[in-house]
Amino acid sequence: MPVLLKRVEIEGFRYFAQKVSLELDQGLTVIAGPVGSGKSSLLSAVSYALYGMEPGLRRRFYAKSDLINARRDKARIEVVLKHGDSVLSIVREISREHKEYAKLVLPDGRVVRGSGAVREYVESLLGLDFEEFYRTVHLSFATLLLLAYGTPEARSRVLDRLLGLDSVAGLVKSIPVRRVESELEKLRGLLSAAEENLRKLELQYESTSKELARLRSQRDELLGKLSAIKVELEKLEGAKNEFEKLQASIAEVSQILQKLKQKIGKGGFDEYTLASLADDLKHRLLRAAELLPVPASVKEKLEKVDPASMNLKRVYEALKEAHSAIVDEFDRGLREVEAGKAVEVNECELRLKQVEEMLVNLEVQVREFEDLSERRERILSEVGSEDKLRSEISKLEREYERLKELVLEGRAAGILRRRIVEELRLRGETRCPVCGSELDKSSVEKLEPRIRESAAEQESELRSKEEKIQRLKRVLSELQEIKARLIELEEPVSRYEELESLREKLSKECEEVREELERARQEYKAIEFQLSRAGNLLLQLREGVEKLDAAREIESLEKTLEDKRLQLEQLLPQKRRYDELERQFRDLREQLRGIEAKIEALESMPLKQQLEEAEREYRELSENLKRVENLRKNLLAVRKAMLRALADLREERVRKISDTMNLLLKSIYPYSDIEEVKLEVEEVRGLRSTFKVAVKVGGEWTTFTARLSDGQKTVVILALLTSIFKLLPHNVGFMLLDEPLPNVDERVKLTYMQNIFKTAGVDQVVITTQAERLAEALPEARVVRTMELVSSAGQTP
Amino acid sequence: MHRERYMGVSVERVLREVLRRELSDDPEALRLAEEILQAYVTGGRRGVKQLVEAMLEGEPRAGAAEEGGD
Numbered sequence: 001m002p003v004l005l006k007r008v009e010i011e012g013f014r015y016f017a018q019k020v021s022l023e024l025d026q027g028l029t030v031i032a033g034p035v036g037s038g039k040s041s042l043l044s045a046v047s048y049a050l051y052g053m054e055p056g057l058r059r060r061f062y063a064k065s066d067l068i069n070a071r072r073d074k075a076r077i078e079v080v081l082k083h084g085d086s087v088l089s090i091v092r093e094i095s096r097e098h099k100e101y102a103k104l105v106l107p108d109g110r111v112v113r114g115s116g117a118v119r120e121y122v123e124s125l126l127g128l129d130f131e132e133f134y135r136t137v138h139l140s141f142a143t144l145l146l147l148a149y150g151t152p153e154a155r156s157r158v159l160d161r162l163l164g165l166d167s168v169a170g171l172v173k174s175i176p177v178r179r180v181e182s183e184l185e186k187l188r189g190l191l192s193a194a195e196e197n198l199r200k201l202e203l204q205y206e207s208t209s210k211e212l213a214r215l216r217s218q219r220d221e222l223l224g225k226l227s228a229i230k231v232e233l234e235k236l237e238g239a240k241n242e243f244e245k246l247q248a249s250i251a252e253v254s255q256i257l258q259k260l261k262q263k264i265g266k267g268g269f270d271e272y273t274l275a276s277l278a279d280d281l282k283h284r285l286l287r288a289a290e291l292l293p294v295p296a297s298v299k300e301k302l303e304k305v306d307p308a309s310m311n312l313k314r315v316y317e318a319l320k321e322a323h324s325a326i327v328d329e330f331d332r333g334l335r336e337v338e339a340g341k342a343v344e345v346n347e348c349e350l351r352l353k354q355v356e357e358m359l360v361n362l363e364v365q366v367r368e369f370e371d372l373s374e375r376r377e378r379i380l381s382e383v384g385s386e387d388k389l390r391s392e393i394s395k396l397e398r399e400y401e402r403l404k405e406l407v408l409e410g411r412a413a414g415i416l417r418r419r420i421v422e423e424l425r426l427r428g429e430t431r432c433p434v435c436g437s438e439l440d441k442s443s444v445e446k447l448e449p450r451i452r453e454s455a456a457e458q459e460s461e462l463r464s465k466e467e468k469i470q471r472l473k474r475v476l477s478e479l480q481e482i483k484a485r486l487i488e489l490e491e492p493v494s495r496y497e498e499l500e501s502l503r504e505k506l507s508k509e510c511e512e513v514r515e516e517l518e519r520a521r522q523e524y525k526a527i528e529f530q531l532s533r534a535g536n537l538l539l540q541l542r543e544g545v546e547k548l549d550a551a552r553e554i555e556s557l558e559k560t561l562e563d564k565r566l567q568l569e570q571l572l573p574q575k576r577r578y579d580e581l582e583r584q585f586r587d588l589r590e591q592l593r594g595i596e597a598k599i600e601a602l603e604s605m606p607l608k609q610q611l612e613e614a615e616r617e618y619r620e621l622s623e624n625l626k627r628v629e630n631l632r633k634n635l636l637a638v639r640k641a642m643l644r645a646l647a648d649l650r651e652e653r654v655r656k657i658s659d660t661m662n663l664l665l666k667s668i669y670p671y672s673d674i675e676e677v678k679l680e681v682e683e684v685r686g687l688r689s690t691f692k693v694a695v696k697v698g699g700e701w702t703t704f705t706a707r708l709s710d711g712q713k714t715v716v717i718l719a720l721l722t723s724i725f726k727l728l729p730h731n732v733g734f735m736l737l738d739e740p741l742p743n744v745d746e747r748v749k750l751t752y753m754q755n756i757f758k759t760a761g762v763d764q765v766v767i768t769t770q771a772e773r774l775a776e777a778l779p780e781a782r783v784v785r786t787m788e789l790v791s792s793a794g795q796t797p
Numbered sequence: 798m799h800r801e802r803y804m805g806v807s808v809e810r811v812l813r814e815v816l817r818r819e820l821s822d823d824p825e826a827l828r829l830a831e832e833i834l835q836a837y838v839t840g841g842r843r844g845v846k847q848l849v850e851a852m853l854e855g856e857p858r859a860g861a862a863e864e865g866g867d
Contacts, residue, residue, distance in 0.1 A: 123802070123806050124806070126806075127806050127807055127810070128805065128806055128807060129802050129805050129806050131805060132805045132806070132807060163808075164804070164805050164807065164808025164809075164811065164812070167803060167804035167805060167808055167837075168804075168808065168812055170803070170804075170837070170841070170842065171804065171812075171833070171834065171837045171845070173842070174833075174837055174841070174842040174844075174845040174846070175833060175845060175849075176845070176846055176849050179846070179849065179850075179853075180849065180853065183853050624855065627855060628853060630825075631829075631849075631852055631853070633826075634823075634825055634826045634829045635829065635849070637820065637823055637826035637830075638816075638820070638826055638829050638830040638833060641815075641816055641819040641820050641826070641830060642812075642816070642830065644815075644819055645812055645815035645816060645819060648815060649811060649812070649815065728805075728807040729807050729810055729811065730806075730807055
């Protein structure tokens with residue numbers, strides 16, 4: 001069932017600021033009105049509602065926002081479609097903010113939203129896309145004019161487009177056969193390289209496998225050899241261990257021998273010398289034992305020792321025992337002497353020392369006593385006796401007193417004379433206050449020297465007497481002091497003399513005791529010498545005995561050593577064989593390690609993986625090549641089929657259009673001057689065709705542009721487009737004709753309007769025209785005047 | 798979203814029919830032709846190129862069978 005228009009509702013779209021609504025029935029609807037009254041806007045609204053596109057936008061005469069009425073911010077169009085008994089509603093809105101809204105409500109209430117989704121649904125429903133729609137359903141004079149007056153190339157392009165040939169040609173051209181062939185070439189190259197790589201890897205793998213097999217065989221051979229050597233080594237191991245044990249033992253014995261030989265040194269002892277030495281020792285010990293209070297048992301034992309007949313070791317033991325006992329006795333005796341006489345000497349010396357210390361302590365007082373006695377004697381030798389000294393002092397004291405009086409007198413006479421001299425010097429004369437004598441200046445010379453003379457002499461004498469008295473008194477005093485002190489010192493001096501006597505006595509006693517001690521010590525020293533000598537002999541004897549033992553041991557060890565060396569000699573070939581085998585074993589094991597390392601390295605080589613990878617790559621490339629070859633084959637087949645389809649389509653459509661155009665022309669064109677019309681393919685260049693529209697006028701075929709008037713040309717193009725509309729498989733039951741024939745006479749217009757249903761095979765036609773009167777001449781047509789439509793919506797025209 | 802068509806709906810229908818007829822004895826080529834046609838209708842020359850590139854890459858071609866039944 002074809003789709004028809006049921007209602008169109010417009011608000012804010014192009015001419016229509018206010019909301020207008022137009023119900024559309026089947027049959028012819030003529031939209032009549034003067035220029036600029038919104039006729040084209042009505043048809044444009046239908047186109048925009050269906051596809052979101054309209055002819056002016058398609059040709060870029062204006063932008064989408066220009067579709068909005070200048071007085072409104074948005075445009076809204078609703079178109080209701082009738083599809084059989086079902087009704088579909090499409091709403092589209094556009095705003096000045098470039099927001100678009102589209103909705104399609106399906107008969108079952110489902111809603112399709114979004115501009116693209118709605119358009120796709122409409123394309124599917126109508127079976128036409130916008131390009132086809134506006135070239136065949138929504139026809140305008142502008143479209144017709146472009147085709148009628150355009151260049152043949154432009155016309156051909158439009159026809160190519162309308163017949164769908166350009167897209168088929170484009171489709172054929174889009175098949176990238178060359179690209180696939182180039183890929184094929186590339187794949188062939190890759191496959192060849194992969195094949196070569198695979199071959200190389202196979203060779204490498206084969207060579208590696210052979211090398212591995214060779215190495216594994218070598219390894220097995222070596223393992224066999226090693227096993228055999230191991231068995232032989234195990235057999236020889238006992239002999240080898242025995243050999244090594246003997247070697248170690250020989251080394252040990254040799255070391256012991258060396259030590260023993262070092263011990264013996266160069267000098268050796270024979271048994272006779274040692275027996276003689278032991279005999280000497282025995283006699284020395286006996287002599288020492290005679291001098292000491294040694295127990296009789298010791299002496300008896302000693303006497304029984306016979307170095308000539310006894311074992312020397314036993315002799316040494318017996319002599320050592322005796323020497324020890326005698327030395328003990330010597331030590332004990334010496335200790336006793338030291339403890340007796342030496343103590344006595346010490347005590348005596350101690351006493352002597354005490355006396356001497358006491359003497360030393362008294363020596364100071366004795367010395368003082370002697371010094372004082374000597375002093376006293378010396379003083380007495382100077383002054384005589386003590387009494388004589390006392391009488392001398394008394395005499396001098398008396399002389400001193402007398403002289404002292406004279407000095408006093410002299411001093412008074414001097415003072416008098418000085419005063420008289422001073423008076424005389426002042427007055428020239430005076431009187432002596434003592435004697436009353438008259439004196440004059442002449443007396444000065446006499447008196448003046450006497451003043452000084454008399455005083456000095458007397459005073460000097462007085463001082464001399466005084467000093468002498470003092471000196472004698474000091475001597476007397478000293479004598480008295482010495483006498484007193486000597487009396488004090490008499491007792492210590494007496495004690496000193498006693499001690500001195502005691503010291504001499506003690507000294508003699510000590511000397512005697514010391515001499516006794518020294519004598520005892522000398523005796524012990526002589527014994528000690530004997531014992532020391534005996535000790536040395538004992539050491540020599542011990543050394544000799546030991547060396548004698550060592551020499552015997554050396555002899556034994558050398559024999560043992562010789563036996564062992566003999567055994568070693570016997571084991572040597574087995575040992576050598578063992579060493580040789582062991583060396584071989586080591587070498588073979590080393591070789592085995594090397595081979596195993598090589599095997600491991602070869603085994604770990606990723607050759608197999610690489611080979612598998614290369615095989616896989618080769619397989620994949622082969623498959624790819626096959627696939628791409630197949631693709632190429634199919635593409636070529638497709639291309640060929642499409643080319644055939646293009647040619648068939650072109651031929652078929654051109655033929656059908658030509659037939660339809662003649663039928664149409666006869667029904668819509670009321671005159672007979674155009675006898676026939678046809679569409680021809682003038683040239684096919686590559687995939688593009690050049691079309692020619694030819695007309696037969698006056699029995700002659702000519703290009704329609706050459707002989708026809710403008711109106712006739714428009715009619716022919718209208719017939720051509722209507723033919724295409726008829727030819728195209730679609731589901732559209734209406735046509736929108738926007739002033740299709742403005743340049744023809746009214747008869748042509750009328751004929752066209754009356755017959756368009758029949759010729760185009762549609763149920764509904766909406767046509768716009770300025771010729772309102774003509775519309776009224778069509779009784780079956782419904783006339784809608786745009787001015788009334790606008791006025792009823794409240795819009796000012 | 799507006800999706801451009803690179804071939805008219807009616808032409809596409811006719812072409813499908815012609816191809817089915819022309820390639821009726823080569824189903825593999827027919828399937829490929831339908832895939833190419835579909836790719837061209839929705840993606841134009843670029844769509845076909847992408848389709849063939851995907852085929853060269855060996856990518857699986859989903860939806861070819863369903864589209865054949867139009």
